[in-house]
């Protein structure tokens with residue numbers, strides 16, 4: 516191979532059309548999933564103070580929002596619920612008339628061509644804010660898994676298109692797959708939050724989903740931020756249990772993890788650009804310290820370049836508008 520002066524890497528950078536021809540990573544609307552927070556009540560709309568332009572919405576407003584998303588060309592949402600009543604065992608999570616079940620039915624009856632993904636965990640529904648059933652301060656794994664199965668099946672019965680367990684209990688993918696199959700939902704895919712870290716970047720989400728634990732933290736089930744080989748073991752176990760798509764969360768600070776999971780398993784891979792990632796870009800943009808739109812696109816292209824096929828992001832609407840302008 517020739518070297519300088521014969522070889523000149525800048526040749527492909529002078530002309531913008533050539534740059535377009537050789538670009539390796541292209542972000543499209545098809546890559547995006549938009550998270551929505553469903554709240555009780557009617558005509559309710561409350562901005563989350565730490566997440567500008569992100570709202571808790573009552574079901575009627577969620578339906579309006581979904582229509583807008585479809586018109587923008589966004590094809591998939593993921594729902595998080597804020598129930599009216601919380602209890603020790605998170606009953607609303609698997610009730611036929613739970614907030615998510617009602618929201619799914621409302622959206623399905625009024626909006627076409629939108630994929631409804633549901634987050635499956637208990638922390639938004641328990642009075643103590645933990646992801647499972649407690650015995651003292653311990654989160655019981657297997658008892659929690661049986662409730663997650665009920666939750667997943669009830670989402671599917673309400674009309675969910677894809678189930679996304681985020682709880683990080685051991686064995687839940689296997690049991691949820693079994694539960695879905697036994698109830699006639701063998702074609703509903705599972706996107707598992709396979710590699711989910713105990714991250715400080717979730718701060719603003721806790722406000723949005725009202726799911727801050729009453730004591731302690733999530734370090735007994737979510738992963739230590741210092742570990743990467745463990746990420747492969749987590750991904751491998753969820754794949755062997757039947758996950759169709761595996762997710763890494765958060766995204767921006769974990770590009771190495773996305774890449775190693777994608778390289779090793781070659782599975783459809785999702786990454787969640789979490790609330791803290793969104794809020795930091797928004798805040799710095801507001802202060803005029805960075806060009807918000809440019810950094811938004813750069814952060815998402817980097818996540819895709821690392822190996823994510825699918826990105827969950829609060830920027831989905833902004834990206835759709837940006838792409839329409841280009």
Ligand SMILES: [Zn+2]
Pocket residue numbers: 636637638639645646681682
């Ligand atoms: Zn949880």
